[in-house]
Each structure stands twice: as structure tokens, then as C-alpha cells.
Amino acid sequence: MDYFLELFLGGLTRGSIYALIALGYTMVYGIIELINFAHGEIYMIGAFTALIVISVLTLMGMNTVAILVIAGVIAVIYSSAYGYTVEKIAYKPLRNAPRLSALISAIGMSLFLQNYVLLAQTSDFLPFPNLVPDFEFMEPYAHIIGSTEIVILLTTAVVMVLLTFLIKFTTIGKAMRAASQDKTMAMLVGINVNRVISVTFVVGSATAAIGGVLIASHVGMINFYIGFIAGIKAFVAAVLGGIGSIPGAVLGSFILGWTESFATGYVSSDYEDVFAFLFLVLILIFRPSGILGRTEKNKV
Amino acid sequence: MFAFDRIKKALLVSAWFMFLTFPILVIRINPVERIVEWRWINMLLIGVGSFFLSFVWHYFIRRKEMGARRAETGEESEAAPLAQRILKNKKIYRPALVVAGIFALCFPFIFSLYQTNIMISALIYVMLGLGLNIVVGLAGLLDLGYVAFYAVGAYAYALLNYHFGLTFWMVLPIGAGLGALFGILLGFPVLRLRGDYLAIVTLGFGEIIRIILENWNEFSFGPSGISNIPRPSLFGIDLSVHDATIYIYYVMIGLCLLTIFVVNRLQDSRIGRAWIALREDEIACQAMGIDKARTKLTAFALGATWAGMSGVVFAAKTTFVNPASFTIWESIIILCIVVLGGMGSIIGVIAGALVLILMPEYLRAFSEYRMLAFGVVLVVMMVFRPGGLIPNVRRIYTFKGATESGKGG
Amino acid sequence: MESVLKVQNLGMNFGGLRALDSVDLAVGRNEIVALIGPNGAGKTTFFNCVTGIYPPTEGDILIAVRGKGDLKRINGLKPNRVTEKGLARTFQNIRLFPHMTVLENVMIGRHCRMAAGILGAVLRGGSTVREEQSAVQESYAILEKMGLAPFVNDFAKNLPYGAQRRLEIARAMATEPFLLLLDEPAAGMNPYETKELDDLIQRVRHEEGIAILLIEHDMKLVMSLSDRICVVDYGRKIAQGTPDEIRNNPAVIKAYLGEEMDA
Numbered sequence A: 001m002d003y004f005l006e007l008f009l010g011g012l013t014r015g016s017i018y019a020l021i022a023l024g025y026t027m028v029y030g031i032i033e034l035i036n037f038a039h040g041e042i043y044m045i046g047a048f049t050a051l052i053v054i055s056v057l058t059l060m061g062m063n064t065v066a067i068l069v070i071a072g073v074i075a076v077i078y079s080s081a082y083g084y085t086v087e088k089i090a091y092k093p094l095r096n097a098p099r100l101s102a103l104i105s106a107i108g109m110s111l112f113l114q115n116y117v118l119l120a121q122t123s124d125f126l127p128f129p130n131l132v133p134d135f136e137f138m139e140p141y142a143h144i145i146g147s148t149e150i151v152i153l154l155t156t157a158v159v160m161v162l163l164t165f166l167i168k169f170t171t172i173g174k175a176m177r178a179a180s181q182d183k184t185m186a187m188l189v190g191i192n193v194n195r196v197i198s199v200t201f202v203v204g205s206a207t208a209a210i211g212g213v214l215i216a217s218h219v220g221m222i223n224f225y226i227g228f229i230a231g232i233k234a235f236v237a238a239v240l241g242g243i244g245s246i247p248g249a250v251l252g253s254f255i256l257g258w259t260e261s262f263a264t265g266y267v268s269s270d271y272e273d274v275f276a277f278l279f280l281v282l283i284l285i286f287r288p289s290g291i292l293g294r295t296e297k298n299k300v
Numbered sequence B: 001m002f003a004f005d006r007i008k009k010a011l012l013v014s015a016w017f018m019f020l021t022f023p024i025l026v027i028r029i030n031p032v033e034r035i036v037e038w039r040w041i042n043m044l045l046i047g048v049g050s051f052f053l054s055f056v057w058h059y060f061i062r063r064k065e066m067g068a069r070r071a072e073t074g075e076e077s078e079a080a081p082l083a084q085r086i087l088k089n090k091k092i093y094r095p096a097l098v099v100a101g102i103f104a105l106c107f108p109f110i111f112s113l114y115q116t117n118i119m120i121s122a123l124i125y126v127m128l129g130l131g132l133n134i135v136v137g138l139a140g141l142l143d144l145g146y147v148a149f150y151a152v153g154a155y156a157y158a159l160l161n162y163h164f165g166l167t168f169w170m171v172l173p174i175g176a177g178l179g180a181l182f183g184i185l186l187g188f189p190v191l192r193l194r195g196d197y198l199a200i201v202t203l204g205f206g207e208i209i210r211i212i213l214e215n216w217n218e219f220s221f222g223p224s225g226i227s228n229i230p231r232p233s234l235f236g237i238d239l240s241v242h243d244a245t246i247y248i249y250y251v252m253i254g255l256c257l258l259t260i261f262v263v264n265r266l267q268d269s270r271i272g273r274a275w276i277a278l279r280e281d282e283i284a285c286q287a288m289g290i291d292k293a294r295t296k297l298t299a300f301a302l303g304a305t306w307a308g309m310s311g312v313v314f315a316a317k318t319t320f321v322n323p324a325s326f327t328i329w330e331s332i333i334i335l336c337i338v339v340l341g342g343m344g345s346i347i348g349v350i351a352g353a354l355v356l357i358l359m360p361e362y363l364r365a366f367s368e369y370r371m372l373a374f375g376v377v378l379v380v381m382m383v384f385r386p387g388g389l390i391p392n393v394r395r396i397y398t399f400k401g402a403t404e405s406g407k408g409g
Numbered sequence C: 001m002e003s004v005l006k007v008q009n010l011g012m013n014f015g016g017l018r019a020l021d022s023v024d025l026a027v028g029r030n031e032i033v034a035l036i037g038p039n040g041a042g043k044t045t046f047f048n049c050v051t052g053i054y055p056p057t058e059g060d061i062l063i064a065v066r067g068k069g070d071l072k073r074i075n076g077l078k079p080n081r082v083t084e085k086g087l088a089r090t091f092q093n094i095r096l097f098p099h100m101t102v103l104e105n106v107m108i109g110r111h112c113r114m115a116a117g118i119l120g121a122v123l124r125g126g127s128t129v130r131e132e133q134s135a136v137q138e139s140y141a142i143l144e145k146m147g148l149a150p151f152v153n154d155f156a157k158n159l160p161y162g163a164q165r166r167l168e169i170a171r172a173m174a175t176e177p178f179l180l181l182l183d184e185p186a187a188g189m190n191p192y193e194t195k196e197l198d199d200l201i202q203r204v205r206h207e208e209g210i211a212i213l214l215i216e217h218d219m220k221l222v223m224s225l226s227d228r229i230c231v232v233d234y235g236r237k238i239a240q241g242t243p244d245e246i247r248n249n250p251a252v253i254k255a256y257l258g259e260e261m262d263a
């Protein structure tokens, strides 16, 4: 039973991280119908920036909680800046081009950012310090769930609530929803669609950065390649839940997290990554709109 | 006034990029030894570089926009690019073809074994590029798992030879057939998918094949792979390494010519037109009586056939296969070849393969930046020149008594 | 009269939206029927159901079997099969193949009347060559008829607007249909081009013996061309009859109130 619980909570943690990344995919897809292949790299850049800040601040001898907060904030700022810039360079000029072009451009961006970090830093795995202190009240449950996991779960929950608030109740959130329904219409009623798209990229990148920092301190290792697989899996989660739907992305992430956790725990860990892909193929064949997505027919 | 505005913008861009690249390019950390290295020179380079690139970017974006506006008002949308004009001029292009042919035939005798080996690699990529060109360039299906078919061919030769002693020439058609079979197997489930989902699913398929090869030790010998794969023999005579390499070179030249011949005939046929129509507008294509499923499957199968064949040659050339040769990046390099050369354009793809594979080999200093540059190529080509360096030219027909306009392409 | 298309009780839902509600419609051999109605009435959806692009929620679609008198149900057939059976259409928002030449666009229409496969294309045997040549000749003949001959080798995307609309018709004709469905063919045309289109459609009907079902907002064109007119509003058929009957039908006038009806 304990093993089951451990796997369950492990899946929940995984799922939370996927959710933080999947949100970016789903939001961007909702608005410009593009799989932002570079989104995983934004997450990786968030983790790297945090590691760099942590290293510098540690050498300066700052206290750990302060370091964690500062590193987190800077990571969020930088990831957002990268997300914003990527959109301006690689996607905006292709707004009216065939989808294939934008997709290839996104792949190019992903490849570029990976190798940019590889060349500027290193290809080796770097240790990422765990800055989350061990909470004393967690001691009795330490064999099931660690303090880092608790922090991950709580942070994810807070981010979800904030995001829901942003989209449901703020002006920009309403503009985002309008633009994702019908861009031309949104433009006609005076919404600055370019700005809405930029904001979407910034918000998506910021949540991805939070995910990046959290998972890095959870796993304890990062390199330039972590974004790619995590990105693909988060994308699978987004599709599973129904791309374009925010609750869908969260639901899909948890389902994927649990599947992986239980499958690797009870079956085999060799094929961990295969599960996600099999999942994806099956959903796309049997329910392409995902669990919560709306079925949509191409207007002719 | 205008120039001043531009300069101000360029300065802003430059400042933005200095900010953006600051942590990752300037600070290098080594957490193990707890060292932090500051590379301020990088910041300077980025600042100056992005200042100038901003002008270049702006210039090309403006040119593109003006081109689009001209096309909208129905004016001739730009003179045919230089490369195309050369290709159309028979006086230049016939002799050029002859020279290229003689050069290709003499290559192994002029250059060293090492060079010949590099050239064989390049030719394998030419073939892969032409195969993927059918799927992406003509049919418009973004297949990111193309390398899986390449792996199928390579492992087919390695395993069939290991277990049953089949020779290169026996496995070559088998590899092609297996490639086609896998192409159809992958094609079936993804038929209904839209373009971007197709990309992700094929990517997943490619990764699944690689992960299986890595983990299923009894079948594929796992990550260590299979070695001592024989090179092809000539009428049963075993050749020395030197002779075998030259032999493979000519085999590759032959296979490339075959590929070019087949793709060229296909693209101006009923099937080829159906592929292009599918790429251009799926719904109109169906409404004009084209069977979408069948057309997609033939594209997948035919594309995969060439990958299967190149895989066999690859295994014979390196005499060793392991899963590490078949990562997603390999698929993306092949995609890059097609995109740079020109989607749908045979000459473009050949040029793209030669440039992208040979350049890093000969400019060693550059090779470290290879993948970075490939990323840039993909983005820049899509933004500024989606047709590629040598865009596809459609066939021109002439009719008796008709005024020839001949602007198409 | 003998029908080539008979639609019975056709219904189509998009989620909660009822785009078509038990619509009946028949088109006779060699007849020109117009389908009119305000924007969003469901006219294009009707075309999409008939040509197999959307599977209708309910109802039957029957079309004539080539060379025989009887009708056959085509519900659930894929669009390409419907086209093979002899229905061809154009689109309201032009859907040409922009990076193919004008001739190639028409040759795509010939696709389902040709047979060459992969092997044929690669080996280029006698029958493939002959088939290809005759496809080129026939396509060119259609282009000449449509007044598009000067553009043969141009990319479709570079054609002037009116010519693009005509090219869509040419492409549809190349599939050898017995019924042609035209979705707002005169949209965006000037009066002169519309007049030309009028003549063209008349010629198609008389010379080729093709029946035509036409969606159109230009009432002058509708009134001059059609043998019968069918009016839909909010997915329902509200009237049907000869141009004169429709002109004076109170229900139609009401549906169009606020919209211009310049005839």
C-alpha cells in the first residue's frame, strides 16, 4: 500500500510539472494554432538561468531561502523574455504563412536554443542544489513524499489558481479568450491581437520557468537537453486533455504523470518514454480532440 | 530622420539581446569546482552583432513585405532568381551537368579514401533528402520520424546478415521493401491527423523505434549495436577496404541517379500532382476526386523506401550500427536539407545535402556550430525564403497556336 | 422530370446549432437551380453535406447513376467518391492549388478519370504516355473554353480574381460531372465579369448538358439563369418556385428584409 501511495504521489508530482509546461503549449495553441516546439527549451533556459544565479549567489554567501526566491524570480523573468523574443523572431513573421512553415520554424528555434545553451555552457549534466529545506513536520512521511514534492504540489496549485484568475477575470484574459475564438473578430472589436499573443507567450514561458526550477531541484541534475523530452511529454499531456483547454492540460498532465509513475513502478522503467508516445498515438486516433477539448470541424 | 529612427531601434535591439544573453553567454559556471567565469567579451560581441543584424533583418522583412504587396496587386512577383535562370538556360546547364558527371565519376581516383568516405555520406544524405522530399516537399506531410525507416534498413542488413548470412545485394531490395512496409504501418494510424499532430506522432514513432532498439537486447543487441557487418562484395569476390569503399561510392552514385530518375518521373505524373494538390489544399484535393488516404500512404511508403535503402548502404559503409545513429536529430538534419534546398525541388535537395553535409566536414572550425546553424537555417529559410535556395519549378507546357506566357515557376 | 440529384429531409447539426433542418431539394437533368438565402442560412453547409465533406446528421442524398435512370444513395461516401460518381463543386472561398500551374490545377480534376499508378509513372509505358497526353489536351481544351488559355503556365495564385473563380469552374468541369455545384461564383466580380459568367454557365448547360446547382447573392444573375429557385433561411427551406414566383413570395421578401434584393 505504501508503495502504491508513493507511486501515486510520485505521479502527482510528475503531473504537476507537466502541467506547468503543458499550460504554455495549450495557451499558445489556443491562440495561434501552433505547436511551439521551442517551449521545452524555454523551460530548460529557466532551469539554467536559475542554476547560474544560484551558483553566483552561493559564492557570494547568501542564505538559501533568499537564493531560491531570487533565482526563481530571475528565471521567470528570463524565460518570459526568451518566450517573447522567440515569438517575435520565429513566429510573428509567419502569422499568415502555411502552418507547415511555422512548425518548421518552431523546430529550428528549438534546435537553436538547445545548441545555444550547449555551446555557451556545457553538454555535461550539472548538479542542481536542492534548496528546499526539509520540513520537520514532514519527517514521519519522508518515505512516501519529500519536502520538495510538497513545495512542487503547492506551487503548482497556486500557479493554477492565479492563471485561472488571470484568464477568467482580467481584461487581458478576456482578450486572450476572444482572440482564441476568432482572431479577425477580436481585431475588429479593437483587441490588439499582437499584444495578446505576446502576453500569452510571456505567461506560458513564466509558468514553464517555474516548472523548470522546481523539477531541477527535484531531480538534482540539468543539462541542455532536459527541455526536449519534458516538452514533448507536456505536449502529449496537453493533447490528451484537449489542446486549447486549460483545465484539460492540467487533467491530461496528471493522467500522464500517473500512467508513467505506475507503469515504471509496476512494469518496467526501460520503456518509460514509450508510454507517453503510445498514449499520444492512441488518443489522436480515437479521440483527437482530447478529453475536454471541443470537437471542431474545419469550416469549408 | 528615418535613418536615425532605425539606429535607435537597432540600439534597442542590441541592448535587449545583451540583456537576454547575459546569464547564459556571459557567466559560465562550474558547480563541481565551484568556479564562476565571466566572459564579458561575449556581451560585446552580441551587442555589436545584434546591432548590425537588426538592420539586415529589417531590410529583408521589408523586402518580403513589399514582395507580398506586389503579388497582391497582381504584378509579376520578382524576377526568377539567378539559380533558376541558370537552370533554364540549356547552354549553361547541359555542359555543367556533363562536368559534374565527369567529376563525380572520377572523384575516388582524384581524392583520398577519406574524402571518398565523406562523399559517400553526403550521397546517402542526398538519397535520404530526396526520399523525405517526397513526403514533406511534395505531399506536405511533416514527418519527423523519417530516421526510423533509415534504422529499419540498417538493422535489416545487420541482422539478416548476422543470422542468415544474406549479402548486401540481397538485402538492398529487402531493406527497401521493409522501409515501404513500415511507412505504410506508420501511415495508417496517422492518416486522419492534421499536419502538426502528424509531426509529433511521427516524432514519437521514430523515438519508439530507437528506444526499442536500445532496450530489446535479444533482438538488436542493445546500445552496443552490431559490428563486423560485411561491406558489399563484387560478384562474390571480397574486396579490400580501399576497393570496397570505392565500390560503395559507385553504388551510391548509381542509387542516387535511380532516385533522381524515379522522383523526377513521379513529380510530373498523376501521382505526383496528387501529392502536391494534397499539400496545397487537402479539402479541395478530396473534392476533386483524389483519395486522400491512398495518396498519403503512397507518399509515406515511397519516401520510406529510399530511407530503407540508404539504411542498408549506411550499414555496409560503416560496418557497424547502433541506435545512437538514429536519433531525432538525424531526422531534423534531413528535414533541414529539404528546407534549405527547396521543398519539392530535386536539384535544390541535392544542393542542400551537399552543402549541409560537406560544409561542416571541410570547415572543421565550423563543425561545432553545425546544429546551431541548422536551427538558424530552418528559421531563416521559413521566414524569408520558404521555397528554399533553388525553388521547385513546375513543368511548362506549350500548345500549338497558344501565346506562351511561361511565367509559372 | 428525371432528377440527377434528390435530397430528402436533410438535417445537419453543429453541436447545438441546427444548420440544416429537413431540407428537400431536387435538381433535374439539364436544369439550373439556384439556392438562395441570407448569410449563414446553411447554403454552403448544404453543399458540404451533398459532396460528402460533412456527414449529414439525418436525411438522404440520392444521385443519378451515370448512364442509367435510377438514383442511388450516397450518404457517407467520401468526397472523392462523390466526385467520381459525377458531382463536382467550387468553393465560396476560392480553394485552388496556389503553387500549381493553371493547367495542373485542371489536370488534378482529370485525376479520377485517369489510371496511371506509381509503376506506370516511373516506367512511363505507352498507355501512361497516351493518357497523360490526352489529359493535357483535354485540360487545355477546357481552359480555352473558359477563356483561361493565356494563363496555362501561370501559378494559380498569380491569376486575377475573376480568372481564379473561372479556374475553379474549369477544374470542376474536368472531373466530367453531370451536376455542377457552384458556391457564389460571382462573388467579388464586377458587372462585366458577372455577365461573362452568366454566358459561361449557360454555355456549360447547353453544350455539355450539365445540370447546375448554384448558390448566389447576385439576384440579377440568379433570376436570369435559374429555371427554379429554392430559398433557405435558418436552415429551413422557406420557398421554392420559378423566378417569378419567388420574386413575389411574401416569406422570401420577409427573410430578405433589410438585405438588398435588387431584382
Ligand SMILES: Nc1ncnc2c1ncn2[C@@H]1O[C@H](COP(=O)(O)OP(=O)(O)O)[C@@H](O)[C@H]1O
Residues within 6 Å of the ligand: A297, A298, A299, A300, C014, C017, C019, C037, C038, C039, C040, C041, C042, C043, C044, C045, C046
Ligand atoms: N464547420 C462548422 N462548424 C460549426 N458551425 C458551422 C460550420 N460550418 C457552418 N457552420 C454554421 O452553420 C451555419 C450555416 O453556415 P453556412 O452554411 O456557411 O451559411 P451560408 O448560407 O452563408 O453559406 C452558420 O451559422 C455557420 O456558423
Ligand SMILES: [Mg+2]
Residues within 6 Å of the ligand: C043, C044, C045, C092
Ligand atoms: Mg456560404
